[in-house]
Each structure stands twice: as C-alpha cells, then as structure tokens.
Amino acid sequence: MSKKSAPLGIGCDIGTMNIVAARRQEDGSVETSRVRDAFLDLDQSAKRMLKLSGVNYLDQGEDGIIVVGDAAMEMANVFGREARRPLSQGLISAGEMDALEILGVMIKNVLGDPATEGEACYFSVPASPVDADRDVVYHKGVFERIVTECGYTAHAGNEAMAIIYAETAGDGFSGLGISFGSGMCNLALAVSGVEALCFSVARGGDWIDAGAAKATGSTQSRMCAMKETGVDLLNPEGREQEALALYYKALIEYCIDQTAAEFAKIKDRFSLPRPIPIVVSGGTSMAGNFLPFFEEVFEKKRKKFPVEVSEIRHASDPMNAVARGLLIQAMQEHDED
Amino acid sequence: MADKAAQKAAEDAAKMAVAALLPAIHAIQQNPAASAVASDLDLRIEQAVARALGSVSFTGPATSSLKPTTGPDEPLFIPTGIVKDTVESLTIKSDSSKSEDLDGAASALKALRTGKSKGKK
Numbered sequence: 001m002s003k004k005s006a007p008l009g010i011g012c013d014i015g016t017m018n019i020v021a022a023r024r025q026e027d028g029s030v031e032t033s034r035v036r037d038a039f040l041d042l043d044q045s046a047k048r049m050l051k052l053s054g055v056n057y058l059d060q061g062e063d064g065i066i067v068v069g070d071a072a073m074e075m076a077n078v079f080g081r082e083a084r085r086p087l088s089q090g091l092i093s094a095g096e097m098d099a100l101e102i103l104g105v106m107i108k109n110v111l112g113d114p115a116t117e118g119e120a121c122y123f124s125v126p127a128s129p130v131d132a133d134r135d136v137v138y139h140k141g142v143f144e145r146i147v148t149e150c151g152y153t154a155h156a157g158n159e160a161m162a163i164i165y166a167e168t169a170g171d172g173f174s175g176l177g178i179s180f181g182s183g184m185c186n187l188a189l190a191v192s193g194v195e196a197l198c199f200s201v202a203r204g205g206d207w208i209d210a211g212a213a214k215a216t217g218s219t220q221s222r223m224c225a226m227k228e229t230g231v232d233l234l235n236p237e238g239r240e241q242e243a244l245a246l247y248y249k250a251l252i253e254y255c256i257d258q259t260a261a262e263f264a265k266i267k268d269r270f271s272l273p274r275p276i277p278i279v280v281s282g283g284t285s286m287a288g289n290f291l292p293f294f295e296e297v298f299e300k301k302r303k304k305f306p307v308e309v310s311e312i313r314h315a316s317d318p319m320n321a322v323a324r325g326l327l328i329q330a331m332q333e334h335d336e337d
Numbered sequence: 338m339a340d341k342a343a344q345k346a347a348e349d350a351a352k353m354a355v356a357a358l359l360p361a362i363h364a365i366q367q368n369p370a371a372s373a374v375a376s377d378l379d380l381r382i383e384q385a386v387a388r389a390l391g392s393v394s395f396t397g398p399a400t401s402s403l404k405p406t407t408g409p410d411e412p413l414f415i416p417t418g419i420v421k422d423t424v425e426s427l428t429i430k431s432d433s434s435k436s437e438d439l440d441g442a443a444s445a446l447k448a449l450r451t452g453k454s455k456g457k458k
Binding site: 024025028029030031032033034035056058068069070071097100101103104105106107108109110138141142145146149150165166167169172173192193316317320324327328329331332335 | 414415416417418419420421424425426427428429430431432433434435436438439440441442443445446447449450
C-alpha cells in the first residue's frame with residue numbers, strides 16, 4: 001500500500017536516427033528506451049543465419065523477413081546493403097507507406113503498454129523547415145494515429161521546445177534550444193516558457209555525412225561510422241575528418257544565420273529582457289569537442305547575432321533531452337487532472 | 338446490374354475509339370514514310386479516347402455501403418490499424434538516470450503555468 005506509484009505520462013522523441021521514450025519509474029528515476037529508426041528486408045534464406053546470431057526479426061512469410069533497429073544497421077553491413085530509414089530529413093514521406101507498420105512495431109516497443117487507459121504521451125514533431133518545401137501535417141497525423149493505436153492519448157510537442165522545457169528551468173524557461181538531429185536541425189527561441197520562434201532547417205547529420213563523403217570520394221555510411229566512433233572537431237586527423245569538421249562548421253554557421261534571419265522577422269513584436277542561453281542537443285552534437293567548436297564558430301558571428309547570449313551549453317543528456325522535455329509536458333497533463 | 342451496364346459502356350467506348358483511329362492507322366500502313374500522320378498519332382489516340390469516354394454516362398448506386406474510416410478533419414490517406422494487437426518484441430536499449438532535474442523542471446513549469454493562468458484571471 002505504501003509503495004509509491006510512478007507518475008503518469010510518457011515522452012517519445014521520434015527522430016530520423018533514433019526513437020526514444022522517457023518514463024518515470026516507481027523509484028523516482030527516469031527510464032529511457034531507445035531503438036534505432038531503421039530496418040532491413042531480407043529473404044527467408046537469411047533466417048537461419050539470423051537465428052544463429054541471436055538477431056530478432058519480423059517474419060513476413062512469403063514477403064521475407066525484416067530486421068529492425070540497431071541489428072538492421074549491423075546486418076546491412078554484413079549483407080552489403082543499405083538499411084532503410086522510415087524518416088527522411090526528419091519527416092516521414094507519403095511514399096513510405098510500407099514503413100508505417102514497422103514504425104508501429106518500433107513505437108509500440110519503446111512505449112510499452114500505457115499505465116492507465118488514455119495515459120498522456122507527448123511525441124516530438126519538428127517545425128516546418130524554412131529551406132524546404134515540406135510541411136509537418138502528414139507526419140504529425142501519422143504519429144498521432146500510431147501513438148493513439150498504442151493506447152495513449154497523443155499530444156504533439158515541438159522538438160526544440162522540448163529542450164527548453166528539459167534544460168532551461170533555471171533560466172525561467174528562456175533560451176534558444178537547438179536540436180542537432182540526423183535529418184534536420186530544430187530551433188526554438190522561448191521567453192518565460194512562451195514560444196517566440198520555432199523553425200527547422202533541412203540539414204543535419206546526414207547532410208554532413210553526404211557532403212563530406214562527396215568531398216573525399218568516400219561513402220556516406222563510412223562518414224557516419226567515423227562520426228559515431230569519434231571525431232575530434234578541434235583536432236581532425238586526415239582529410240576525411242577534416243571534411244567532417246568543415247561540414248560541421250558549415251552547418252553551425254547555417255543554423256546561426258537562419259536564426260538571425262528568422263528573428264529579424266519577429267524582432268518588432270518581441271523584446272528579450274535579459275541575455276539568454278543557447279542549449280545544444282541531439283545525436284549530431286555528440287561529436288568530440290562539439291561544444292567548444294560551436295562556441296568558436298559562434299564567437300565569429302556574435303557581433304551580428306541579434307540576440308544577446310549569456311552562455312552556450314550542452315544539454316545534460318543530449319541523446320535524451322527531447323524525450324525528457326516531452327515527458328515533463330506529459331506529466332503536466334496528469335497533474336492538471 | 339450496374340456491373341453489366343459499366344461493361345457495356347466500356348465496350349462501346351472502346352469501339353468508338355477504334356473507329357476514330359482506323360483511318361489514321363490505314364494511312365500509316367499505306368504510306369509508312371508519312372511522318373506527319375505518325376507524329377500526331379499519340380494526340381489522335383488521346384483525343385479519340387477522351388471523346389469516347391466523354392460520351393459514356395454511368396451512374397452508380399445512389400447509396401454506397403462504403404463508409405469513410407476517418408473523420409472529416411483528418412487526412413484520408415493515413416490508414417488505420419497500423420499497430421497490430423500482437424506486436425513482436427524488439428531488442429530495446431534501456432537506460433536509467435536520476436530525475437532531480439526533471440522534477441525541478443516539472444515543478445517550475447507548473448508554477449509558471451499556474452502563475453500565468455492566475456494572472457489572466
């Protein structure tokens with residue numbers, strides 16, 4: 001009887017590279033569950049090898065088998081194939097209808113069953129990109145349907161605002177949150193918890209990999225692997241790492257310039273009473289020395305940047321910051337009951 | 338009944354299209370070098386089919402047994418039943434971390450929102 005039950009609510013960050021869910025546990029900790037947002041379809045003949053390797057797969061009968069998650073990336077290398085990614089540049093495309101069922105399986109697995117009927121689930125939605133002719137309407141609708149079919153009450157939450165909620169409580173929920181994702185970068189400027197500016201750019205980690213691969217005559221997957229195994233942006237070694245650092249610099253500059261351009265559109269309607277922090281997050285920000293590298297790039301643009309910045313810092317948990325920010329919002333839904 | 342009517346209408350339309358194209362086809366067979374005739378054959382086929390189909394009128398049953406599965410506010414192209422009742426278990430990476438920051442943020446956000454709603458009143 002005295003056992004304290006876990007607070008209700010769950011946050012789910014649906015990214016191009018990973019799907020992450022965050023939930024409070026009975027002992028007060030936060031549990032995060034993650035699956036790689038990728039799959040690989042193989043012939044039935046691969047079944048035996050996968051069984052021997054202990055790899056989980058979905059049996060589709062005559063249509064073959066599907067390996068999902070991290071194993072899909074590993075098996076793609078074994079079979080010399082490219083793993084399929086249900087999301088492209090942060091959004092699901094209407095042409096990926098056959099990936100919907102796989103997304104359903106992945107999200108159901110990371111969310112688990114709701115603790116109570118209609119438990120609130122906040123899922124991440126990117127802002128519309130300022131540099132691509134794409135909107136988020138279909139994307140939002142698809143995930144709203146999937147989360148609802150998992151038994152939850154679905155709420156869409158902006159990806160970059162989730163960083164503000166997770167990381168800027170000490171600043172009165174004021175700051176510029178930047179989620180450096182794989183498919184895109186999401187940015188939100190908030191003052192006292194109010195969203196002042198929200199947008200995304202259709203460039204991210206994949207854009208870095210593709211650009212660096214093209215520049216050096218390498219492959220995108222090799223660049224991605226090099227990035228994930230560790231590249232020091234301040235001390236790149238060899239031409240491939242130098243190319244990666246060059247594209248990282250270009251991406252950061254692009255985000256800063258786009259923020260300045262977007263802020264110019266609203267500056268007459270908004271006033272910032274005091275300097276605000278920039279909080280950077282996301283898988284693409286996990287490269288070695290990303291923060292000092294970002295600071296170095298920013299310092300060269302600080303004079304022309306229209307917002308006074310108090311500090312630049314990394315999210316306390318960059319891979320899970322969005323999911324945690326969404327969890328905070330989901331918990332509020334039940335607090336208000 | 339409706340199927341038969343549709344089949345007859347389609348047959349009639351096909352006959353009309355063939356009849357309209359026959360003179361052009363004969364002309365090409367008689368003089369294959371006549372490029373002027375051949376070059377606009379695509380257009381002629383298109384026009385003949387459009388004319389033939391335009392003459393067909395077909396009215397379906399007044400009431401349909403098909404019902405939309407989604408509400409009027411939702412895009413119709415998002416299917417239902419994406420998540421199956423029995424879902425295979427995947428290997429999920431789980432991690433546990435402290436939640437002091439999260440609790441503090443949740444309390445601060447609640448206080449901020451409560452303050453704002455009181456202010457509005």
